[in-house]
Amino acid sequence: MVKGGILKDDADWSTLGVKDGQKLMMIGTADEIVKAPEKGPVFVEDLPEEEQVIALGHSAGLYNLGNTCYMNSTLQCLHSVPELKSALLSYSDTVRGNGIDQASHNLTVATRNTFGDLDQSVRPVAPLQFLQTLRKKYPQFAQQHNNVYMQQDAEECWTQLVYTLSQTLTSDSSESAALPMKQLFGIDLVSRVHCAESGEESMETESVYSLKCHISQDVNHLHEGIKHGLKTELEKASPTLGRTAVYTRESRINELPRYLTVQFVRFFWKRESNQKAKILRKVDYPLELDVYEFCSDELKQKLQAPRQMLRDAENAKFGLKAQGKASGFKENEGSSSSAGESSSMDIDKAESSLPKKQLTGVYDLVAVLTHKGRSADSGHYVGWVKQDDGKWIEFDDDNPNIRKEEDILKLSGGGDWHMAYICLYKARMAELKS
Numbered sequence: 001m002v003k004g005g006i007l008k009d010d011a012d013w014s015t016l017g018v019k020d021g022q023k024l025m026m027i028g029t030a031d032e033i034v035k036a037p038e039k040g041p042v043f044v045e046d047l048p049e050e051e052q053v054i055a056l057g058h059s060a061g062l063y064n065l066g067n068t069c070y071m072n073s074t075l076q077c078l079h080s081v082p083e084l085k086s087a088l089l090s091y092s093d094t095v096r097g098n099g100i101d102q103a104s105h106n107l108t109v110a111t112r113n114t115f116g117d118l119d120q121s122v123r124p125v126a127p128l129q130f131l132q133t134l135r136k137k138y139p140q141f142a143q144q145h146n147n148v149y150m151q152q153d154a155e156e157c158w159t160q161l162v163y164t165l166s167q168t169l170t171s172d173s174s175e176s177a178a179l180p181m182k183q184l185f186g187i188d189l190v191s192r193v194h195c196a197e198s199g200e201e202s203m204e205t206e207s208v209y210s211l212k213c214h215i216s217q218d219v220n221h222l223h224e225g226i227k228h229g230l231k232t233e234l235e236k237a238s239p240t241l242g243r244t245a246v247y248t249r250e251s252r253i254n255e256l257p258r259y260l261t262v263q264f265v266r267f268f269w270k271r272e273s274n275q276k277a278k279i280l281r282k283v284d285y286p287l288e289l290d291v292y293e294f295c296s297d298e299l300k301q302k303l304q305a306p307r308q309m310l311r312d313a314e315n316a317k318f319g320l321k322a323q324g325k326a327s328g329f330k331e332n333e334g335s336s337s338s339a340g341e342s343s344s345m346d347i348d349k350a351e352s353s354l355p356k357k358q359l360t361g362v363y364d365l366v367a368v369l370t371h372k373g374r375s376a377d378s379g380h381y382v383g384w385v386k387q388d389d390g391k392w393i394e395f396d397d398d399n400p401n402i403r404k405e406e407d408i409l410k411l412s413g414g415g416d417w418h419m420a421y422i423c424l425y426k427a428r429m430a431e432l433k434s
Contacts, residue, residue, distance in 0.1 A: 200247075
């Protein structure tokens with residue numbers, strides 16, 4: 001106010017005759033002066049490296065050391081398995097298990113160190129130690145053409161690395177809390193081998209570390225490819241006929257792992273061109289894979305109770321009632337209380353002897369290794385890994401990129417784009433009530 005009047009925004013100050021030193025009355029509320037923040041803004045690049053890793057939300061990329069994308073993509077996919085990292089962390093540098101050669105030991109140590117580097121760095125990691133030990137253990141990965149290291153098959157790298165770790169990461173070499181590779185990745189198969197011509201029949205068992213998805217004109221989905229892979233024909237000598245005969249092998253899964261590996265058999269040897277050729281056919285794969293139909297009757301019986309528990313737990317999330325009893329044990333009904341108590345104790349004993357978490361035959365997709373190109377010995381391999389928060393990261397060597405879930409389902413093939421070569425699924429477990 002000035003001279004008893006209120007000044008407006010459009011007042012002409014030249015007509016007011018305001019003099020130097022004259023007092024003006026201000027009308028309003030005196031707010032507290034805004035204080036400066038105690039801590040200024042902190043940029044991610046200014047954080048310590050271990051905090052940058054947490055802020056980034058995913059692990060580092062891997063430098064391509066010269067046609068090593070096959071190796072980088074394999075490492076990124078296997079690095080997504082926390083139980084494998086735990087087993088590696090407990091592996092001793094100095095104590096080598098019985099029957100373990102030095103090259104296998106060195107490769108295991110190099111895998112552990114590389115995984116550690118990926119977890120602690122925001123900048124890309126150069127996996128030189130791992131590459132050198134891999135080539136020493138498996139010289140085929142050191143093949144050269146015109147003094148240049150050649151591109152290799154990622155499935156061969158994956159298979160050889162998992163096999164080596166299955167030999168070294170045993171109860172002798174790591175803490176008892178660490179799960180062995182057999183429990184993490186191993187699949188037990190039981191097979192009926194039958195010769196229609198002679199009527200011979202036998203049962204065989206074997207342990208493998210992946211299921212094969214065979215691709216033909218009839219295969220449009222992963223389920224169909226796995227079914228084809230579990231029924232094959234082979235030629236071998238028939239004792240009854242005294243000559244070679246055709247046998248049919250029909251396999252069923254008798255034991256499941258925590259992590260199920262499925263390989264798309266996309267490459268085959270083309271005799272006329274004397275090289276590996278690639279099947280480009282589109283084969284869809286699910287985010288959720290149920291392998292119950294591929295299991296043996298014995299395993300199906302074991303899976304029934306955990307599967308019911310899983311269904312009840314998922315129904316409860318949506319407010320639905322449980323459909324049935326999921327104890328997996330038969331209760332003996334008796335008229336006397338002692339019989340009832342005895343039956344109850346037997347069930348409690350049986351339940352206490354079971355692991356708290358049980359396999360259900362249902363798996364969720366957590367990693368995909370893809371190949372882009374027309375030949376196994378050329379082109380480009382990339383690893384696509386699901387993070388704990390549900391987002392996906394495309395690990396293209398040293399360049400990780402965030403991807404959406406719908407991007408992952410576009411990797412099913414049918415053209416020259418990245419197509420799934422190996423899928424890694426994580427078991428959905430059912431938890432027993434204590």
